[in-house]
Structure formats: C-alpha cells, structure tokens
Amino acid sequence: MSSRQWVLSSVRYADAPGNPWFSWQYLRDNSDTVLSALVEHVTLTTQAVAFAAMVGLPLAVLAYWFRPLTGPILALSGVLYTIPSLALLAFVAPLVGTTRPASVLIALVLYALLLIVRNTLAGLNQLPAEVLDAARGMGYGRFARLFRVDLPLAIPAILTGLRLATVSTVALVTVGSLIGYGGLGDLILGGFRNNFYKAEILVGTVLCVALGLLLDLLLAGAGRLLTPWTRGARG
Amino acid sequence: MNAINQAILWLNDPLNWTNPGGILDRLGEHLWISFAAVLIGCLVAWPIGLWLGHTGRGGGVVVLISNVTLAIPTVALLTILPLTPLGFGQPPVILALAVFAVPPLLANAYTGVRQVDPEARDAARGMGLSGRQLLTRVELPLAVPYLATGFRTASVQVVATAALASFVNGGGLGQIISAGFGLGMSVGGGQILAGALLVALLALGIEGLLAMLERALTPRPLRRPRRSRNRRRPVTV
Numbered sequence: 001m002s003s004r005q006w007v008l009s010s011v012r013y014a015d016a017p018g019n020p021w022f023s024w025q026y027l028r029d030n031s032d033t034v035l036s037a038l039v040e041h042v043t044l045t046t047q048a049v050a051f052a053a054m055v056g057l058p059l060a061v062l063a064y065w066f067r068p069l070t071g072p073i074l075a076l077s078g079v080l081y082t083i084p085s086l087a088l089l090a091f092v093a094p095l096v097g098t099t100r101p102a103s104v105l106i107a108l109v110l111y112a113l114l115l116i117v118r119n120t121l122a123g124l125n126q127l128p129a130e131v132l133d134a135a136r137g138m139g140y141g142r143f144a145r146l147f148r149v150d151l152p153l154a155i156p157a158i159l160t161g162l163r164l165a166t167v168s169t170v171a172l173v174t175v176g177s178l179i180g181y182g183g184l185g186d187l188i189l190g191g192f193r194n195n196f197y198k199a200e201i202l203v204g205t206v207l208c209v210a211l212g213l214l215l216d217l218l219l220a221g222a223g224r225l226l227t228p229w230t231r232g233a234r235g
Numbered sequence: 236m237n238a239i240n241q242a243i244l245w246l247n248d249p250l251n252w253t254n255p256g257g258i259l260d261r262l263g264e265h266l267w268i269s270f271a272a273v274l275i276g277c278l279v280a281w282p283i284g285l286w287l288g289h290t291g292r293g294g295g296v297v298v299l300i301s302n303v304t305l306a307i308p309t310v311a312l313l314t315i316l317p318l319t320p321l322g323f324g325q326p327p328v329i330l331a332l333a334v335f336a337v338p339p340l341l342a343n344a345y346t347g348v349r350q351v352d353p354e355a356r357d358a359a360r361g362m363g364l365s366g367r368q369l370l371t372r373v374e375l376p377l378a379v380p381y382l383a384t385g386f387r388t389a390s391v392q393v394v395a396t397a398a399l400a401s402f403v404n405g406g407g408l409g410q411i412i413s414a415g416f417g418l419g420m421s422v423g424g425g426q427i428l429a430g431a432l433l434v435a436l437l438a439l440g441i442e443g444l445l446a447m448l449e450r451a452l453t454p455r456p457l458r459r460p461r462r463s464r465n466r467r468r469p470v471t472v
C-alpha cells in the first residue's frame with residue numbers, strides 16, 4: 001500500500017513543475033510542523049469557544065431574566081463584532097503582550113461572544129408560554145426552572161450559536177499569525193512569504209476548512225444526542 | 236499607558252496623514268477595495284438570490300454556501316488568489332473580499348422574496364401579472380428592507396475584512412497595523428494602536444451611516460419596528 005503510494009507520489013513529483021499545489025514530499029518532510037500547527041489551531045479554537053460559552057451563556061441568561069439588560073448586552077457584543085478582527089488583535093496585543101497566545105485568545109473570545117449570546121437569548125425568548133406556566137405551576141423556582149426547563153429546551157438554539165461561533169473561530173485563528181500564534185494560518189502565510197510555496201499554503205487551507213467542517217459535524221451530532229425529543233415521536 | 240501616548244503622538248503627526256502611503260492614501264485604498272468588492276458581490280448575489288426566492292427553490296443551496304464560506308479563512312483566500320492566473324495587485328484582493336460579501340447578500344435576497352405574503356402574490360397573479368412582472372413589481376419592492384439589511388451586513392463585513400488585505404500587501408488601513416507589527420512592539424506599538432483605532436472607527440462609522448441610510452431608503456410602510464439589530468446577520472445552519 002505504502003509502496004504504491006510512494007511510486008504514485010514520486011511520479012507526480014517528477015512530473016510536476018517546481019512548485020505544485022500539492023506534494024506528498026512536503027507533507028512527509030514537514031509532518032511535525034504541520035501537526036504542531038494543527039494542534040495549536042485546535043487548542044486556540046476550543047479554548048476560545050469554551051471561554052466564550054462560559055461568559056456568553058450567563059450573559060444571555062442575565063438578559064433573559066432582566067429585560068432592561070437585553071438592549072445593552074446585545075449592543076455591546078454587536079459593537080465588538082463590528083470591530084475588524086485585525087484591529088481587535090492590534091488593540092489587545094500591545095496591552096497583553098505579543099509573546100503569549102493570550103492576545104489571540106482574547107480577540108477570538110470577544111468575537112465568538114456575540115454569536116453565542118444572540119442565539120441563546122433568541123432560544124430562551126422563544127419558549128412556549130404554556131410550558132413556562134406549567135413549570136411554575138409545578139413549583140419550580142427561578143434556578144430550578146432555568147436548569148431543568150429553560151436551558152434544555154433552548155439547546156437547539158444554543159447549539160446553533162456554538163456551531164456558528166466554532167466555524168468562524170476556526171477561520172479567524174489564522175489572523176493570529178500576525179503575532180506568530182496563528183495555528184494553520186502560520187502555514188498559509190509562511191508559504192506566502194516563503195517564495196509562494198503553494199504546497200504549504202494549500203495544506204494549511206485545506207486542513208483549516210476540514211477542521212471547521214469536522215467540528216461543525218461533531219457539534220451537530222452532539223446536538224442530536226442531547227435533544228432526542230426533536231427527532232419526532234417514535235413508538 | 237505608554238503605547239496609548241505613543242498612538243496619540245503618532246496620530247498627531249501631520250506627515251503620517253499626508254505622506255505617500257500615509258493615512259489618507261490608505262483610507263482611499265481601503266474604501267475603493269471595499270466598494271468594488273461589495274459592488275461585485277451585489278451584481279452576483281442579488282440576481283441569483285431574487286431568482287431562487289422567486290422560484291422557491293434552492294433554500295438548501297443558500298444555507299450551504301453561507302456555511303462553507305464561513306469556514307474558509309479570509310487569509311487563505313487572500314493568499315491563494317494572487318497565485319492563480321489573476322496575478323498580483325488589487326483584483327485578487329477585491330475578488331477575495333467579494334466572496335465574503337456574497338452570503339449575507341444572497342441569504343437576505345432569498346429570504347426577502349420568500350417572506351412576501353402569499354396572498355399578495357396570489358392577488359398579483361390574479362391581476363394577470365406574468366412571472367417577471369410579479370418579481371419586479373411586487374416581490375422586489377417588498378423585499379427592499381431585507382436587501383438593505385443584507386447590503387449593510389455585507390458592507391460592514393467587507394470593510395472590516397479589508398484590513399486583512401495587508402497580509403498580502405493589498406493596501407488599505409490594515410497596512411498601518413502590519414507595518415507597526417513589523418517594527419516591533421517597542422517602536423511600533425503606538426502605530427499599531429493608532430491603526431487599530433482608525434480601522435475600528437471606520438467600520439463603526441460605516442455601520443452607523445448605512446443604518447441611517449437603510450432607514451431613510453426603506454419605504455415608510457415597510458419600516459419594521461426597531462428590531463433590525465437582531466437580524467443583522469441571518470442565522471443559518
């Protein structure tokens with residue numbers, strides 16, 4: 001199997017012009033670099049989305065409980081979302097320091113925040129009134145209702161927000177390459193600076209898109225497992 | 236605090252504004268690139284979106300395009316396009332940004348036509364309007380608020396993303412930030428902050444301006460109550 005692959009690749013490599021879009025040679029020679037870039041990308045993405053969820057979910061619940069807060073919370077995260085990613089990174093980097101990935105992480109979290117807050121809030125606000133009345137009638141207090149009724153029913157909306165946030169964060173991580181913590185973005189821009197090394201650029205790009213779609217699928221699968229009632233009544 | 240003082244100092248220097256490659260030059264580049272990208276996006280996305288909405292097909296395609304585009308890093312597209320036969324310079328940068336303008340324009344055009352009251356559609360048909368007339372005289376005007384929302388989302392997104400063009404020397408205000416990072420934090424820190432301030436202010440300014448325009452241009456009966464903030468970006472998936 002591997003020998004056939006080797007023959008194939010060597011033929012390709014011989015036929016190809018000096019700078020092909022794809023080469024096994026590059027992948028074999030640089031597997032360590034590619035792998036560490038991928039690991040950095042996954043780490044930054046999961047950390048950013050996790051932090052954004054930890055901050056965003058309570059914010060959305062606050063806005064849900066206290067209506068007057070809805071406007072300010074949505075407006076603030078909306079303004080953060082309007083600020084260009086590069087500018088946000090440039091704001092954070094001089095204050096936090098450019099030698100730590102924390103700068104990239106903070107910018108990413110601020111970006112993912114809006115998507116999570118907005119979708120969670122939309123999900124919470126669309127709960128059917130009868131269900132809430134029933135929960136109140138059964139004697140649920142504010143917190144018990146939140147954890148046993150409100151949040152579980154809002155899971156589809158929350159997951160939509162998480163999926164959007166995850167996919168866009170995967171794409172955004174690449175911007176961190178400007179200060180050297182860009183995960184796969186370092187490969188993309190590295191190839192660009194390295195005399196337009198096409199194989200390096202393409203590997204970074206393809207892995208980036210594949211990672212985004214994979215994480216999206218994982219979250220979608222988790223959503224199916226968490227919300228069995230949306231799959232239609234069976235039996 | 237040191238970086239902030241430096242930033243004020245940098246912005247206060249008139250030469251930084253008027254030099255070749257200074258703020259005014261970069262601002263012009265930024266606006267031109269963004270304008271061209273949004274224009275191309277509109278020319279491509281609106282006809283397709285309106286047509287798909289009119290025929291009622293392709294909802295899945297619209298969602299798919301939005302999702303896949305979200306997953307493509309801007310940086311990758313900006314890097315790859317110059318290596319294709321397009322060559323270097325502004326055309327690949329404009330094209331890359333146009334790609335990111337398409338999803339909101341497309342999704343909103345599609346939704347705009349789909350949400351038209353079926354009774355209005357039936358009435359128009361009953362009056363003897365042909366398919367084309369129905370689209371241009373009934374569905375299109377009723378979709379204007381959605382088209383405007385999509386235009387605003389796309390424009391702001393493109394203006395914000397255009398800052399990344401600096402990664403491939405594509406010009407624009409992002410170039411100031413990149414140059415600052417190139418100088419290193421101790422020397423360029425002020426310039427980085429100043430550039431960030433300019434880019435952020437431009438994006439927020441465009442957002443405000445287009446919000447006012449959107450309100451002024453939407454026919455009075457179609458103006459929605461102030462809810463539009465929640466639907467600036469259509470939620471897909």
